[in-house]
Amino acid sequence: MPTLVHSFLQWLGTTKFSELMVQNRWWWAFLMDMHFIGLTLLLGTIGLLDLRILGFIKELPIAPLNKLVPWGVAGFLINVITGICAIAGMPLYYGYDLAFWLKMLFISLAGMNLLTFYVTNSFRKCQEVGSGQDAPLLAKFIAGTSLFLWFGVIVLGRYIQLYQDTIKP
Amino acid sequence: MVVPVFLETVEQTGFSTWLRETQSVFGFYFVLTFHTFGLVLLVGPSAAIDLRILGVGSQIQLAPLKKCYKLMWMGFVLNAVSGLLLVYAYPTKALTNPVFYIKLMLIGLAVWTMQRLKTQVFGDLNLNEAAMEARGKYLAIWSLVLWVGAITAGRLLAYTYTYLVYGFFAPGG
Numbered sequence: 001m002p003t004l005v006h007s008f009l010q011w012l013g014t015t016k017f018s019e020l021m022v023q024n025r026w027w028w029a030f031l032m033d034m035h036f037i038g039l040t041l042l043l044g045t046i047g048l049l050d051l052r053i054l055g056f057i058k059e060l061p062i063a064p065l066n067k068l069v070p071w072g073v074a075g076f077l078i079n080v081i082t083g084i085c086a087i088a089g090m091p092l093y094y095g096y097d098l099a100f101w102l103k104m105l106f107i108s109l110a111g112m113n114l115l116t117f118y119v120t121n122s123f124r125k126c127q128e129v130g131s132g133q134d135a136p137l138l139a140k141f142i143a144g145t146s147l148f149l150w151f152g153v154i155v156l157g158r159y160i161q162l163y164q165d166t167i168k169p
Numbered sequence: 170m171v172v173p174v175f176l177e178t179v180e181q182t183g184f185s186t187w188l189r190e191t192q193s194v195f196g197f198y199f200v201l202t203f204h205t206f207g208l209v210l211l212v213g214p215s216a217a218i219d220l221r222i223l224g225v226g227s228q229i230q231l232a233p234l235k236k237c238y239k240l241m242w243m244g245f246v247l248n249a250v251s252g253l254l255l256v257y258a259y260p261t262k263a264l265t266n267p268v269f270y271i272k273l274m275l276i277g278l279a280v281w282t283m284q285r286l287k288t289q290v291f292g293d294l295n296l297n298e299a300a301m302e303a304r305g306k307y308l309a310i311w312s313l314v315l316w317v318g319a320i321t322a323g324r325l326l327a328y329t330y331t332y333l334v335y336g337f338f339a340p341g342g
Contacts, residue, residue: 025328033324036208037317044213048237059233067226068217131230151206158202159194 001096001169009091021089028089035082041075043150053126053135053143062129099163103156110149117142176261177335188258189334197258204251208323210244212316215283219309222290222302231298235291245280261335268329272322279315282308 012018022028045068052060087094094100117123122139129135135143179185188197214237221229256263263269290305330339 029325029328032327033321036320036324040209040212040216040316040320043209044215044217047209047213048217057233057236060230064226064228064230067229068220071220071225151209154205154209155202158205159198162192162194162198 001167005095006169009095012088012091015088018088018091021085028086031082031085031089034078035086038075038078038082039154042072042079043075043154045069045072045075046150047147050143050147053139054147055134055140058133059131061131061133062135063127066127093164094160096165096167096169097160097163098166099156099159101167103153103160106149106152106156110146110153113142113145113149117146170265172261172265172332172335174335176264179257179260180334185257185260188254197255200251200254200258204248204255207244207247207251208320211241211248212244212320214238214240215279215312216316218286219312222286222305222309224302231301232291232294235287238287241283259334261332262330263326265332266326266330268322268325272319272326275315275319275322279312279319282312282315286312 020027021031048068049062049065049072051057052062052065117139120138122136122142125136126139180189188200191197214234218234218237220226221231221234286305286308289308290301296304333339
């Protein structure tokens with residue numbers, strides 16, 4: 001563990017904000033509850049879009065499904081906020097946990113995957129996919145990767161508790 | 170409360186002990202992961218359908234979304250099985266916690282609402298979308314409320330239990 005990172009995490013744990021996050025167990029329960037609701041919103045909406053791109057429920061044209069994306073983004077933002085609150089509450093617990101860092105990696109990869117969707121022509125090509133039509137192969141690859149990464153994020157999140165103290169000081 | 174000794178008997182079985190105490194990735198957390206997958210498969214599409222019925226993304230054709238029910242049933246089965254395993258690992262913790270029973274009731278109500286919505290909204294192929302939406306409106310609202318309730322109850326299980334295992338109180342009381 002690099003000294004700088006450890007020092008930062010240690011300092012974070014001494015702040016008033018950190019203390020506030022763990023002071024009340026019902027507040028912590030609320031944070032975790034919102035984190036699950038956020039993940040359900042994210043996976044329910046983006047997941048449905050990804051599944052359609054992969055060919056599930058082909059009667060649906062793809063373009064209208066974009067209207068669900070803002071709800072997915074809202075779910076993601078809820079999770080970023082509750083996630084930050086959680087880390088601030090127990091910085092050394094998360095900092096020394098391999099599953100936590102892998103989870104952050106997977107989230108970053110999911111973000112990069114999303115970028116690929118927009119930067120390549122995939123997004124625009126998908127808008128033209130009508131009822132009964134196949135999405136382009138690259139779009140399918142990106143959608144599949146998206147589902148894999150987000151389910152991976154869920155797995156890693158669940159394993160945080162088991163992987164406590166897995167990073168060497 | 171008098172905790173039934175039977176719960177200790179379950180906890181002392183090899184499988185229950187292994188699930189709880191193993192450091193293997195295939196133990197308790199593996200089961201918990203599948204429980205979360207099931208949650209996503211069950212509540213994700215259900216919430217998306219509810220939102221659609223309530224007007225979000227109104228250009229999305231409603232009728233084809235009926236196909237999501239297959240996913241939702243898969244999620245339900247996954248959670249019933251993983252849920253049983255989780256209770257088998259920590260029977261005292263779950264079965265002496267009133268919140269656990271509240272969770273089961275909320276899930277029961279949510280699934281009933283989900284089924285009712287399926288027949289009311291997707292049951293008649295001759296309905297136009299406006300009619301489908303009208304029929305599903307209150308069911309969709311209830312569905313969202315009940316799922317949020319069920320998820321909340323599930324999360325609260327980690328913070329409201331009295332006994333971690335038979336004879337041992339939760340840390341902090």
